[in-house]
Each structure stands twice: as structure tokens, then as C-alpha cells.
Amino acid sequence: MDFDQMIAQAAVSGLAAQQLTANNNLQPQLLTNTPSETIWEHLRQQLETCRTFCFAVAFISADMLPPFKAVLADLAEKQISGRLITSDYLGFNQPTALAELLKIPNLTVRISPLAGFHVKGYYFEHQAPTYQTMIIGSANFTRSALLQNYEWNLELNSLQQGTLTQRVQQELSQLWQTGQPLTVQWLKAYQLRYQASVRKPLTASYVEKNPIKPNQMQQSALQQLAALRQTNARRGLVISATGTGKTYLGALDVQQFAPRRMLFVVHREQILKKALASFREILGGPASDFGILSGNFQQFSAKYLFATIQTLNKPAVLQQFSPTTFDYLLIDEAHRTGAASYQRLLAYFQPKFCLGMTATPERSDDYSIFQLFDYNIAYEIRLKDALAAKMLCPFHYIGIRDYQYHGQLLTDQAPLRQLIAPKRVAYVLKQLEYYRDHTQPNRGLIFCTRRQEAEQIAQALSDQGHPAQAVDGTDSIRRRENLVRKLEVSQLEYLVTVDIFNEGIDIPTINQIVMLRNTQSQIVFLQQLGRGLRLAPGKKFVTVLDFIGNYQNNYLIPLALTEDHSLNKDHARQTLELEPVLGLSTITFTKVARQQIYNSLQRVKLDAFLRLRQAYQQLKQRLGRIPLLADFARQQLVDVQVFAQNQQIDNYYQFLLKMKEDLPVLPTLADQWLSFVTKELINGMRQHELLLLQKLSCQPSLTRQDYLVCLQQHNCYCNQAVLDSVAKILNLDFYQVKTGKQLQAAKYGNQPLVVEKNGCYVLNQTLHHWLTEFPWFQRLWKDGLTAGLLRSSQYCSQQPLTLYQKYTRKDVCRLLNWPLDVSAPLYGYRVGKTACPIFITYQKDAAQNARAGSYSNYFLNRATIRWYTRSPRHLDSSEVQQLLARDQQGNYQVTIHLFVKRSDAEGKNFFYLGTCRPIRAREVQLKNVQQRTKTAVELLLQLQQPLAYQYYRLLTGAKNN
Known part of the structure; x- marks a missing residue:
């Protein structure tokens, strides 16, 4: 069948009568926004595969332009261009948003003069084979329409000679011919008309009359903190993504606790004043109730005292307070409490309650802040959940390639001369300007690797009319505060920083994050991303530009963006390939950047033993005991299947021995049976064997009828073939085949774990004995079964195979x-x-x-x-x-x-x-x-x-x- 016939058959199938052999991809289809796909993803694929395109849309919003610019940048590399027709209908399109379109060199824009121009159509020309695609419906080119709103859009594929295609082409041609080219001059005239029709914004006085109400995270956290204290707990930890309102939460909890006196401790002085202002908004009361204790302020008697750890740790200062002076102690950025200064502080004061707050509790050393807070995690919310709850500002992440120095991408060992090469600086500035959004005042934070690089970038930006300053750890607190203030009032457009501002800085108005450094860890990546995610009046979205070179740790980027700790490569590949949409946030990689990340991902052994060790140590810190496999499953950390697939161990008992845990020596056969559960059953693909072994772990035999009842209770499919299969798995008959020179069953002791006699399932007597007499064996055995059952939630229990697993x-x-x-x-x-x-x-x-x-x-x-x-x-x-x-x-x-x-x-x-x-x-x-x-x-x-x-x-x- 030639392509013309395929198009014809697809049209008949979609519009007249279903044809079994019709090309499903070419059939007319209805596009909507769903949790699994968005209209933008369909538009993006059409753009990536077309030879030219034309959009005719009434409304365009700047909050959808960053990912569009990234796709168009890749098309420009292939010398593919397109057209866009819009209008000034209803004054919806901001002049600044239209001005952004002029930055795209391979896009030509015209303004239709038609009154009531309200079309929403997207037209693509494809070749090899040649055909046309039209997407026509309700969706304008706005973030809400393409990512979230309930929209209907019909996708049609046609040939050049199609009547509908010719009519659409004629309409587009007529619109184009009668349209006014989008120029700077036209924009100036439109700006005057637009300003005259814009409503006045709400006044500050109106905003101030609205009291601060707890958001979704704060309400839940307050309830859990109150419940925690009812158990007589003296300490608690809140883990909350940057920008979700931890400071306000602290103030709200202080309000519900009503302490006689409170002490708020942080590691940087510039945070204190903002924290004090936030608390005063919530708590009210006279100004004299609030005081600061730092190098510049000595307000010891304040009811609510805000202090730096550096000042408090001075013996002369600490002695001004008795250990019971404060009823409530609150520690911000609590992941720092492993430092000796915080240890002395916590050893000295004896509050009725101590609250720690952090976005990143994980530490790379052996110290556990979870232990410090008695393993009481009062509340936890991470980035993805916070975005879904609309507690954070949506972002557009764009991974673009870094500069190619003499034809080669920068590496981890790039010398300074390459980082500050004039052509590299010019390239960076060109990208900043291309992706910069002029619809909101530019406030950017650029992360660099070295001071001289930061100074060169800052100077180049300033020379081009974008005031910028470099700042790093050698700068005084006063200078940092002054620069932040200038950024907030638009005296500066950029702060170019080295080694600081990853945390402990609150600039809600930041709307551009630029990463001019290689990714070293998921934690640092999220810290830097989080600098821009705070909500602020007038702030619509954050543009995140990540300059990606030939870096060893590029593979961390997709893991960090989705907060994936599973160590499962499949998840990272899917993020890289599918560029998922997170609510109203998008992820886009340009072609070269995607390839660099993919190369890094192919090189790395994500499930290497070192990474398993690190994950184990972090979970042990969190729990305060030896973690089990079920703990990893419950915490949604390392996929337990990763342990099963590791070549250095056959079971979790062997892993714990390598972790130097003091465990009793198990008999060889016990070790082999643990390996059987790990290698064969822990994947959770079928619950049947796991449920039977779980039952038999508590009683040595089980009737077939009782087993069938158990399967029914767990909603498991069942027939005679399944029962026969379960029997062959557990008596090891299934494994009586050779792998090399050895039977598979030999790896598992070649002794049946379960046999079926007279309508009963009977557990191996030796296995029953060990489960009774050896507590650690029993613990590890039951843990493997539990972990497998927890993992089984990924699979449908009513059929043997689950779609897309x-x-x-x-x-x-x-x-x-x-x-x-x-x-x-x-x-x-x-x-x-x-x-x-x-x-x-x-x-x-x-x-x-x-x-x-x-x-x-x-x-x-x-x-x-x-x-x-x-x-x-x-x-x-x-x-x-x-x-x-x-x-x-x-x-x-x-x-x-x-x-x-x-x-x-x-x-x-x-x-x-x-x-x-x-x-x-x-x-x-x-x-x-x-x-x-x-x-x-x-x-x-x-x-x-x-x-x-x-x-x-x-x-x-x-x-x-």
C-alpha cells in the first residue's frame, strides 16, 4: 500500500467506518490534556518532524514561549522555519509577549487586521513522505490551554490535493497576505493602545487587608505537629521543598503552641530580618516583642528572638540565657545541625519543643539529623507534590548545549581560559537574551564554578545594558544583602554567584535561574532550582537554563528534575526521551544537550554498589536502625529490584554483611533460599507465591481451599494453570534447566521450599525450623516477602501481565x-x-x-x-x-x-x-x-x-x- 492509500484509508477509518488495517497515527484524532499526555506534546512532535509550519492563533502567552523557543532553536539548526499569525483582538496579547517572538530568527509573525480574529489552528507540512497535518480546535498558544485546560482539538492528516487541505491553505494564505508584519514600529503603536486599556492593579493596601491563611502544606503540617506533641515528643522535623512556605509554617506553629518565649536560629544574618517580618505578620503584637541577636544587634530580652548560630555560640552570649529560657526552639536549614556549633546549642537549651525545618535532610557524611530530631518526621512534601498543589511557581527547564571550544564541548576539567573565552561569554549572553522573558522584570541568578568566570559574565552582561554583579563566599554579609536588595528593586538584573545562594537566601521575585556549572549532585541541583520557585506577586513562571557540556554527571539531571532516587535507569531514560510535563512546568532538552545526557547515562552504572551503599546509609540515618528492603519500598527510594539485579550480591543478607552489620552466620541453604526470594519473587510481578510463603511462614501447612480464599481476598486471578505454576516455582521444578553447566535449581539449594500433599501446601521442615529458631533469618525472610508484595502494587493482580510494565x-x-x-x-x-x-x-x-x-x-x-x-x-x-x-x-x-x-x-x-x-x-x-x-x-x-x-x-x- 502506498502512502496516498494509507492517508485515504486512515480518513475513512476515522470518519466513516473503522478499518482494521488503517494507519492509526494518520487517522483523525481528538487531542485533549490528560495526566498522561498534553496538547503541547503533540504540537512539539509535529514541530520536530515538519519541514515548515504555520500557526494561526488568537492568543499567545509568554508563559508558553520558553519551551517553544527551545524547539525552534533545534529547528533552526536544520534550517527549518515557520510562520505565525495572531492579532490584537481584545487586547489579550501583551506587547512584551509579542516582542519575544521577534527574537526567534526562524519564525516570521504577522498580525491579522480582522475584527474578532479568534482562530486556533496549527498547520504542518511534512515530507518524505509528503503530507500535511492540521490541529484545529479550542486551544490557543497559552500555557493553560496547551498543558492543563480541558480543550478539544482535532488532528487531521491530509494530502496536498485534499479539499480541506486546500481550503485551509487558502485561508492561511489570505490571512498572511492581509496581515501586518510584526515589527518594532507596530509594537510601539500597539503598546500605546494596550496601556490605555489595561486595568489598574490591586493596591498594596488592599492586599495587606487579607490575612495570611495556611496553605495546603501548612495546614497538614500544623495538624501533624500538634499530633506529634500529643505523644510527648520534644523534637520534630519538617521536610519541605524550597519555596513552600517553611518560614510561615514555623510562625503558624509558634502561634498554635503559644510559647512564653521563642528562639529562631539560622546560619546567615541576612535571613533574620525577613524571618522576623514573616513571624510578625502571623503573630502580631508590638515591635518590642521581636528582636535580633547577631553581630550587629543585641536584643537579648525579646519575646521572639531571631539569632545567628555564630553569635549564639559565643560563650559570653550563651551565658546570658538559662537552658530553659525558651519554650520553643526553631532551627531553619536544619540539615546543618550536624555541625559542632549546633550540637553545643542543642546540648545547652532545654525547650519544651524543638522544630527543625529543611528542604534537603540528606547528608553525605555519617551524621544523622533524623537522630537529632528523635526520628520524628512531622511532615514531608517534595518538589513534585508541591508543584501539583500549586504551592510553587511553575518553571520551564531548558537544557541547552554549552559552548563548543575549538569544536569540543566543555568538560569537567575545562580550564579557566575556556570558561571565560570571549566567544563562550558571547554565546552565553546570546542564549540569555534569546530565552529571557520581557513580560516581567528580569531578576536572574546565575551559578558559576569560579570567581573569575562569574566576574567576566557579570561584566559582559553589564556592558550590554543588563546590570549584573558577581558574588561569592568571600564577600561580606553586608555586600551580599546590598546586592540582593538591588536585584529586588531592579537596580540589578543578575547576580552571578559561586558557592553561595544554593540555600539560605530568599528572593521570591527571581524568575530566571541559569546553571553555568556541571551538576555534581541531585541535592545541589534542587537547591539551585528552588531559588526561583517561590511565589511572588506578578511572577508567572521561572525560566531555568542549564548549559550542558560533556560532563560526567549529566545523568543526574533527569533524576533531579523528577526527584527520582530509584537508581533505575529506565526512569531516567523516560524523562530524557519524553520530556514530561509536571503540572504547568515543562522540561525541554535541545538535541545536543539530550545526547550528552544520554551518553552520560549510558556510561554510568546507576545501580553500582557504591550508590547502594550511599542510599543505605542515608536511610539508616533516617530510621535510626538497620533498614530493610521493605523500608526502601515504603520510602519510595531505591527500587528493591535493583538489589535483586545487582551482580555482587545474591540477597539482602549478603548486602548487610558488606555494610559491616553484625549479623549471625546463616547456613548455606538458608542463604540460598533468601536468594531465591530475592532473585525470583521480589519483583512482585505475581503475588501468588509471595502470599503462599507469607502464610506458611506463620504456619507450617495450608489447605488449598484456604490458599484460594487468600488469593480471592487479595483480588488475585486464579485458575488451575496458575496453581500448577506456583507449585512448580516453589518446589523448584521450573528451574530444572541448565544455565551453563549447572542447574538453575542448584543456586537455590535444589530442595523444594514447598510441596503439595493431599490438598495441602507444606513448608520445608528445615525452612520452618529456621524461621522458628533464627530471628534474623525470619526477619530477612519475611522482609523479602513484604518488599515483593509492596512492589506488586505496580502490577494488575487480576491478570498475569500488566500493560506497559x-x-x-x-x-x-x-x-x-x-x-x-x-x-x-x-x-x-x-x-x-x-x-x-x-x-x-x-x-x-x-x-x-x-x-x-x-x-x-x-x-x-x-x-x-x-x-x-x-x-x-x-x-x-x-x-x-x-x-x-x-x-x-x-x-x-x-x-x-x-x-x-x-x-x-x-x-x-x-x-x-x-x-x-x-x-x-x-x-x-x-x-x-x-x-x-x-x-x-x-x-x-x-x-x-x-x-x-x-x-x-x-x-x-x-x-x-
């Missing part, structure tokens, strides 16, 4: 109830009596392609994939006949299960895409690398459920429809 060939053998693990010789597919799993690596490397010859498994659309059998095979071959055989009701006798991964770089796991059925079969002649022709059968397989848009992009790397 990942499985290995071995997993599939078990979950399809096969009697033996035949994954080693399984390769591409295996036709069983009732099921045939097909495994496809979608993008093969050059060597694989050479071996495969003409084989090319290919998604024709999101519902149909072209797949080839082995060769030689014919239509009358037995396995082909099995796949095509139907019963008397016309149903296929063999269920085909489709598993796909993008490339071998992604390991042994395949996404499960569901069941599919043959809709066409034919013999084809294929040539191998030696140009020898063999016969194979080509099947068109239709998925029962069309592939979700995001997974289609993820698996195919789709750059066209």
Missing part, C-alpha cells in the same frame, strides 16, 4: 505458567499451546541489522506492527498454522503477547504492549547478509489496545507519524 523472557515464562524456564533458547518468539510471546528489539545496531538482513519489525501505526517469523517458514509451516488457527467460535487458539524494547542498550527488559491478533499473513522472500534468499511469513499484528502515545514515542523514537 517491563519483563524479561524468564519473567514471561513464569507468568505464562510454562512448566520450565526456557528463556535461554527463546530468542524472538516461542509458540506454545495457548500463548506465543513475541520479543522485539525495535532499533538494532549495524551488526544486528546485517545479521537480520531484510527483517524489519515495524509499527505501521500505534495499533499495527509488521512482524516476521524465522526463516525458512511458509504459510503451511506448523508454527504459522498454530498462530492462525481459530476455534469454532472464530477466536484465535493461540494468544499472541507482544513485548518490545527500544534497543539492547536498555538491558534485558521489554515493555509489555498487550495481546494482538494477526490481520494479514503472507509469504515473503528475505535476503540475509550473504544475499541468500529465504522464505519467511510476514504477519500484520493488531494490538488489542492501541499503543499509548507516549510509549509509541518512547519505543520507536518516532520523529514522524
Whole structure:
């Protein structure tokens, strides 16, 4: 079928009668904003694959332009340009927002003179093959419309000769010809008209009359803090993302506690005055109730005292207070309390309650601030949840490549001369100007690696009319405060900083964060990102520019943006490829930047033992005891499957020994059985074995009827084939196959854990004895079962395989109830009596392609994939006949299960895409690398459920429809 026929068939299928073989990607479809996809993602893909485009939209908002600029920058590299038609209808479009469009060199803009111009249409020209895509509906080019609002937009694909296409082209042509070019002169005239129609803003006096009310986070935290104190707890910790209102929360809790006196401690003097002002807003009362204790102020008798740790630690100062002077002690940036100065302070004072507040409690040393606060985490909210709750300002993160010095990207060891090279500085300034938003006063914070680099950048910005100052740890507190004040009142546009302002600085009006340094840790990345996320009047969004070079730790960027601590590479790859939308916040990587991150991700061993050790130590600090696997699962930290897949250990007991924990020596067989649970069951893909072992851990036998009741209570699917499979797994019959020279079952002691006798499941007597007599073995055994059951929440309990979850060939053998693990010789597919799993690596490397010859498994659309059998095979071959055989009701006798991964770089796991059925079969002649022709059968397989848009992009790397 040629492409013209595919377009025609797709149109008929979408608008007249469903066609099973129609190209699902080309069919008319309704686009809306949902939790799994947004209209912007569809527009972005069209932009990335078109040869030209034309938008006709009534309304454009500046808060959607940063990611658009990033995509257009990549298109400019490919010499692709487009047009945009808008208007001044209703005075919605800000002049400053329209001015931003003039920065985009490969975009030409015209203003329609039509009264009531209210269209919302997006038109794309594609080539190879040549066709057109139109997206027409309700969505303007605004952040709310493209990311969040309930909108209807119809996507249509057509050929040049299509009547609708020609009509749209004519309308666009007419609009373009009659439109006024967007120029600086036109904007000046529009600015005058626009200013005359703008309403006056609310006065400050009106705002002041509205009392501060606790936000969502504060309300929950206040309730939990009160509940904590009812347990007679003396200390508590609040973990809250930067910008979510920790200072106000502290004041609100002081208000509900009503102390006789309060002490607020922080590590930097410039924070004290703002904290005092915030507390006074909440608490009220005379000014004399509030005082500061620092190098410049000595107001010892204030009811509410705000002090720096440096001043308090002076013996002469500390002796001015008795240990019980303050009822309530509040420590800001509590992750610093491991320092000796804070230790002395906490050892001296004896308040009725001590509250610690921090956004980043994790520490790289062995000190646990959780221990310091008695392991009482009163409340915790992280970045993603805070964004969802609209407690933070939305951001547009844009990862762009750094300057190429003599054709090479900067590395971690780049010398200063490369960082401050005039061409690099000019490149940085060009990017800042391109992505800068003129609809709001520019207040930017730039993070650099060295003082001289910061000075050069600041000077260059100032020379171009953008006042900037460099600042680092050598500057006095007074100078820092003065520079921050100048930034707030727009006397400066940028502060260029080195090693400071990661934390402990509150400049809510910051609307641009620039990262001119390589990412060293997720914590620092989030600290720097958080500097711009505070809400402020008139602040619409934050632009985050990350200059990405050839840095070793680039892989940390997608992990930090999604606060992912799972150590699972798949999550990072998905963030990188799909560029997810977080509420009203977007993530965009330009092509070169994305490749640099991907290269870093490929090089790093994310689940390396060192990282497991670090994660273990951090969790141990949090819990105050030896963490178990179930703790990692409950805290949503390291994916417990990462422990199972680690090559240096076979089970968590061995891991604890490597952590130097003092554990009793276990018998070899006990160790092997722990390995069985870890390697085979902890993935949680099927609850059945875990539930049976959990029951038998408390009683040595269980009737089949009681087991069936247990499965029913957990909503688990069940049939005789599943019960037989469970029996073969737990008596190790499934593993009676060789891997190398050894039986798999030998790794697990080759003794059945459970046998079925007379309608009862009976636990191995030795295993029962060890569970009774060895507490640590019992603890680790039950922990492995619990961790697996916790992980099982990712899977559907009512069917053996869960859509879009990942499985290995071995997993599939078990979950399809096969009697033996035949994954080693399984390769591409295996036709069983009732099921045939097909495994496809979608993008093969050059060597694989050479071996495969003409084989090319290919998604024709999101519902149909072209797949080839082995060769030689014919239509009358037995396995082909099995796949095509139907019963008397016309149903296929063999269920085909489709598993796909993008490339071998992604390991042994395949996404499960569901069941599919043959809709066409034919013999084809294929040539191998030696140009020898063999016969194979080509099947068109239709998925029962069309592939979700995001997974289609993820698996195919789709750059066209």
C-alpha cells in the first residue's frame, strides 16, 4: 500500500467506518490534556518532524514561549522555519509577549487586521513522505490551554490535493497576505493602545487587608505537629521543598503552641530580618516583642528572638540565657545541625519543643539529623507534590548545549581560559537574551564554578545594558544583602554567584535561574532550582537554563528534575526521551544537550554498589536502625529490584554483611533460599507465591481451599494453570534447566521450599525450623516477602501481565505458567499451546541489522506492527498454522503477547504492549547478509489496545507519524 492509500484509508477509518488495517497515527484524532499526555506534546512532535509550519492563533502567552523557543532553536539548526499569525483582538496579547517572538530568527509573525480574529489552528507540512497535518480546535498558544485546560482539538492528516487541505491553505494564505508584519514600529503603536486599556492593579493596601491563611502544606503540617506533641515528643522535623512556605509554617506553629518565649536560629544574618517580618505578620503584637541577636544587634530580652548560630555560640552570649529560657526552639536549614556549633546549642537549651525545618535532610557524611530530631518526621512534601498543589511557581527547564571550544564541548576539567573565552561569554549572553522573558522584570541568578568566570559574565552582561554583579563566599554579609536588595528593586538584573545562594537566601521575585556549572549532585541541583520557585506577586513562571557540556554527571539531571532516587535507569531514560510535563512546568532538552545526557547515562552504572551503599546509609540515618528492603519500598527510594539485579550480591543478607552489620552466620541453604526470594519473587510481578510463603511462614501447612480464599481476598486471578505454576516455582521444578553447566535449581539449594500433599501446601521442615529458631533469618525472610508484595502494587493482580510494565523472557515464562524456564533458547518468539510471546528489539545496531538482513519489525501505526517469523517458514509451516488457527467460535487458539524494547542498550527488559491478533499473513522472500534468499511469513499484528502515545514515542523514537 502506498502512502496516498494509507492517508485515504486512515480518513475513512476515522470518519466513516473503522478499518482494521488503517494507519492509526494518520487517522483523525481528538487531542485533549490528560495526566498522561498534553496538547503541547503533540504540537512539539509535529514541530520536530515538519519541514515548515504555520500557526494561526488568537492568543499567545509568554508563559508558553520558553519551551517553544527551545524547539525552534533545534529547528533552526536544520534550517527549518515557520510562520505565525495572531492579532490584537481584545487586547489579550501583551506587547512584551509579542516582542519575544521577534527574537526567534526562524519564525516570521504577522498580525491579522480582522475584527474578532479568534482562530486556533496549527498547520504542518511534512515530507518524505509528503503530507500535511492540521490541529484545529479550542486551544490557543497559552500555557493553560496547551498543558492543563480541558480543550478539544482535532488532528487531521491530509494530502496536498485534499479539499480541506486546500481550503485551509487558502485561508492561511489570505490571512498572511492581509496581515501586518510584526515589527518594532507596530509594537510601539500597539503598546500605546494596550496601556490605555489595561486595568489598574490591586493596591498594596488592599492586599495587606487579607490575612495570611495556611496553605495546603501548612495546614497538614500544623495538624501533624500538634499530633506529634500529643505523644510527648520534644523534637520534630519538617521536610519541605524550597519555596513552600517553611518560614510561615514555623510562625503558624509558634502561634498554635503559644510559647512564653521563642528562639529562631539560622546560619546567615541576612535571613533574620525577613524571618522576623514573616513571624510578625502571623503573630502580631508590638515591635518590642521581636528582636535580633547577631553581630550587629543585641536584643537579648525579646519575646521572639531571631539569632545567628555564630553569635549564639559565643560563650559570653550563651551565658546570658538559662537552658530553659525558651519554650520553643526553631532551627531553619536544619540539615546543618550536624555541625559542632549546633550540637553545643542543642546540648545547652532545654525547650519544651524543638522544630527543625529543611528542604534537603540528606547528608553525605555519617551524621544523622533524623537522630537529632528523635526520628520524628512531622511532615514531608517534595518538589513534585508541591508543584501539583500549586504551592510553587511553575518553571520551564531548558537544557541547552554549552559552548563548543575549538569544536569540543566543555568538560569537567575545562580550564579557566575556556570558561571565560570571549566567544563562550558571547554565546552565553546570546542564549540569555534569546530565552529571557520581557513580560516581567528580569531578576536572574546565575551559578558559576569560579570567581573569575562569574566576574567576566557579570561584566559582559553589564556592558550590554543588563546590570549584573558577581558574588561569592568571600564577600561580606553586608555586600551580599546590598546586592540582593538591588536585584529586588531592579537596580540589578543578575547576580552571578559561586558557592553561595544554593540555600539560605530568599528572593521570591527571581524568575530566571541559569546553571553555568556541571551538576555534581541531585541535592545541589534542587537547591539551585528552588531559588526561583517561590511565589511572588506578578511572577508567572521561572525560566531555568542549564548549559550542558560533556560532563560526567549529566545523568543526574533527569533524576533531579523528577526527584527520582530509584537508581533505575529506565526512569531516567523516560524523562530524557519524553520530556514530561509536571503540572504547568515543562522540561525541554535541545538535541545536543539530550545526547550528552544520554551518553552520560549510558556510561554510568546507576545501580553500582557504591550508590547502594550511599542510599543505605542515608536511610539508616533516617530510621535510626538497620533498614530493610521493605523500608526502601515504603520510602519510595531505591527500587528493591535493583538489589535483586545487582551482580555482587545474591540477597539482602549478603548486602548487610558488606555494610559491616553484625549479623549471625546463616547456613548455606538458608542463604540460598533468601536468594531465591530475592532473585525470583521480589519483583512482585505475581503475588501468588509471595502470599503462599507469607502464610506458611506463620504456619507450617495450608489447605488449598484456604490458599484460594487468600488469593480471592487479595483480588488475585486464579485458575488451575496458575496453581500448577506456583507449585512448580516453589518446589523448584521450573528451574530444572541448565544455565551453563549447572542447574538453575542448584543456586537455590535444589530442595523444594514447598510441596503439595493431599490438598495441602507444606513448608520445608528445615525452612520452618529456621524461621522458628533464627530471628534474623525470619526477619530477612519475611522482609523479602513484604518488599515483593509492596512492589506488586505496580502490577494488575487480576491478570498475569500488566500493560506497559517491563519483563524479561524468564519473567514471561513464569507468568505464562510454562512448566520450565526456557528463556535461554527463546530468542524472538516461542509458540506454545495457548500463548506465543513475541520479543522485539525495535532499533538494532549495524551488526544486528546485517545479521537480520531484510527483517524489519515495524509499527505501521500505534495499533499495527509488521512482524516476521524465522526463516525458512511458509504459510503451511506448523508454527504459522498454530498462530492462525481459530476455534469454532472464530477466536484465535493461540494468544499472541507482544513485548518490545527500544534497543539492547536498555538491558534485558521489554515493555509489555498487550495481546494482538494477526490481520494479514503472507509469504515473503528475505535476503540475509550473504544475499541468500529465504522464505519467511510476514504477519500484520493488531494490538488489542492501541499503543499509548507516549510509549509509541518512547519505543520507536518516532520523529514522524
